[in-house]
Amino acid sequence: MNAPELRTDDRPVLGSDLHLELRGTRLRAGLVEALREAVRGGRLAAGTRLPSSRSLAADLGTARNTVADAYAELVAEGWLTARQGSGTRVARRADPGDRPPHRPLASLPAPAAPSHNLVTGAPDLASFPRADWLRAYRRALTAAPDEAFGYGDPRGRAELRAALAEYLARVRGVHARPERIVVCAGFAHGLTLLARALRERGVRDAAVESYGLELHAGILAGAGLGTPVLPTDGRGTDVGALGDLADCGAVLMTAAHQFPLGGALPPDRRAAVVDWARASGGVVLEDDYDGEFRYDGKSVGALQGLDPERVVYLGTASKSLAPGLRLAWMVLPEDLVDGVVARGSVHGAPSAPDQLAFAEFLGSGAYDRHVRAMRLRYRRRRDQLVAAVAAHAPATRVGGIAAGLHAVLTLPPGTEETTLRTAARHGLAVEGLSPYRRPTAPPPPAGLVVGYATPSDSAWPGALEALCRVLPA
Incomplete structure (x- = not known):
C-alpha cells in the first residue's frame, strides 16, 4: 500500500526556533508582551532575526494572522523592524525606560594591547x-x-x-x-x-x-x-x-x-x-x-x-x-x-x-612534514635572536637554546624589573624569570623568558627589534 501523499498543511515548517512564555488567555496580547519582554531583557539581542509568522504560528498552534498582527504592533512601537527580503528583526534601539549609564567626569584609559608578543607557551599560530x-x-x-x-x-x-x-x-x-x-x-x-x-x-x-x-x-x-x-x-x-x-x-x-x-x-x-x-x-x-x-x-x-x-x-x-x-x-x-x-x-x-x-x-x-618545517623556521629565529642580542646588548647572555621554542636571557644583576617596565612602555609583552621560581627555591639571576616562536613571520622582525631596544646596554 502506497503512503498517503502529504497535504500542504502537513509539511514540516522550516525556520528558526524561538522560546516564548505566554501569559494570560489572550494569545495576541500575550505574544506581544512576551516578545517585548524578551527584547527589553536582552534575551533577544539587537539584529536577531525572528521566525517567520507562518513558522511561529505553527509552533504556537495559532493562526498566522495572530502572529503577523503581533509583529506589526511591535514594529509600530519600534521594538522590531520588518524589511522585504530581510525578515523581521529586533530593532537597534534602547529601551525608553533605560537611563543612560553614569559616566565619571574623568577616567583612566584602558591599557593598550601590546604591539609585540614574546610571551612563551605558544607556537606561531599563523603557521597552523x-x-x-x-x-x-x-x-x-x-x-x-x-x-x-x-x-x-x-x-x-x-x-x-x-x-x-x-x-x-x-x-x-x-x-x-x-x-x-x-x-x-x-x-x-x-x-x-x-x-x-x-x-x-x-x-x-x-x-x-x-x-x-x-x-x-x-x-x-x-x-x-x-x-x-x-x-x-x-x-x-x-x-x-x-x-x-x-x-x-x-x-x-x-x-x-x-x-x-x-x-x-x-x-x-x-x-x-x-x-x-x-x-x-x-x-x-x-x-x-x-x-x-x-x-x-x-x-x-x-x-x-x-x-x-x-x-x-x-x-x-x-x-x-x-x-x-x-x-x-x-x-x-x-x-x-x-x-x-x-x-x-x-x-x-x-x-x-x-x-x-x-x-x-x-x-x-x-x-x-609540518614539524620539520617549523623546526627549521624556529631555528632561524633562534639564531637571529642570539645574533641580535650579541650585537645590541653584549651584557646579556642567551641560554637554554639547544631546543624548544624559548630562550632565557640572563640580564645584569638587579635589572629584571626595570627591563620589564621598559618593555611594557614600548608595547612589548615578555616575561621575567622570577615568576617561574618555586617559593622555596633560591632567588634566580635577573632574566627574561623570551618566546621566539610566538610571533607570526611578519611580526617577528618587529618583536626582535623591540626586544633589543629594551635590553640593558
Whole structure:
C-alpha cells in the first residue's frame, strides 16, 4: 500500500526556533508582551532575526494572522523592524525606560594591547597547517564508522592511540602500546587525572623542580599531594635529593628540556631518577612538552624509554600544532592505566572527530612534514635572536637554546624589573624569570623568558627589534 501523499498543511515548517512564555488567555496580547519582554531583557539581542509568522504560528498552534498582527504592533512601537527580503528583526534601539549609564567626569584609559608578543607557551599560530588539517579532517570523517560519534572509549579513539604508539616509538623512543595510551584534553587535564589516581593509590608527595609553571604544582596540590621542591645546580635538577624525601611517591620533571631554564637532564641524573623510582616504588611524571624541537646535536630521547613501568610519559600537540586543539596524551605504566581511566571521562576528552583527524594527520606523514618545517623556521629565529642580542646588548647572555621554542636571557644583576617596565612602555609583552621560581627555591639571576616562536613571520622582525631596544646596554 502506497503512503498517503502529504497535504500542504502537513509539511514540516522550516525556520528558526524561538522560546516564548505566554501569559494570560489572550494569545495576541500575550505574544506581544512576551516578545517585548524578551527584547527589553536582552534575551533577544539587537539584529536577531525572528521566525517567520507562518513558522511561529505553527509552533504556537495559532493562526498566522495572530502572529503577523503581533509583529506589526511591535514594529509600530519600534521594538522590531520588518524589511522585504530581510525578515523581521529586533530593532537597534534602547529601551525608553533605560537611563543612560553614569559616566565619571574623568577616567583612566584602558591599557593598550601590546604591539609585540614574546610571551612563551605558544607556537606561531599563523603557521597552523590549515589546508593539510582540513584534508585530514575530511578523510577522517569520510572513513569514520558510525560508532565514532558515540561516547566511545574513555582512553580515546583506538585509531589515534595506534597512530601515537607508532609515532612516539619512532620519534621519541617511547615504549608505547595503544592500550597503555590515554588521550586527554591538554597537559593540565592529563596531569589532573594522574594526580587524583596517585593520591587514591596512597602517594602523599609529588616533588617538583625549582623552576616551572605554578599551574602544574597547583594541580598536584589540588589533588591533595604535597609538592616538595628539588634543588637545582649548574647541571640541572638535583635528583639525588629525592632520597631524602621519605613521603615522596612521584616527581614531575621536564627532563628533555627543563622549563624554563632550558637544559637537558644529564645521563647520570636520568639514570638516577629511574633508579630512585625502582627502589622506592615511585613514579616519574615526564612532561615532554616540546621534545620534537631540538636544534643542536643528537636528539634527546624520552626518559620513559629507560623504564616504561616507572615513568609516565606526557606529550601534547600544543607546541607542535596549536593549544586550541586541546590534544594531549599519556603513556602509562600497566598498574596505573585502570586508576587513571576510572577518574577520566569521555566528556573531558577531545572530540572524536578531532582525534580521528589527528590520527589521519599523523599516519599520512603531514605531521612529520609540518614539524620539520617549523623546526627549521624556529631555528632561524633562534639564531637571529642570539645574533641580535650579541650585537645590541653584549651584557646579556642567551641560554637554554639547544631546543624548544624559548630562550632565557640572563640580564645584569638587579635589572629584571626595570627591563620589564621598559618593555611594557614600548608595547612589548615578555616575561621575567622570577615568576617561574618555586617559593622555596633560591632567588634566580635577573632574566627574561623570551618566546621566539610566538610571533607570526611578519611580526617577528618587529618583536626582535623591540626586544633589543629594551635590553640593558
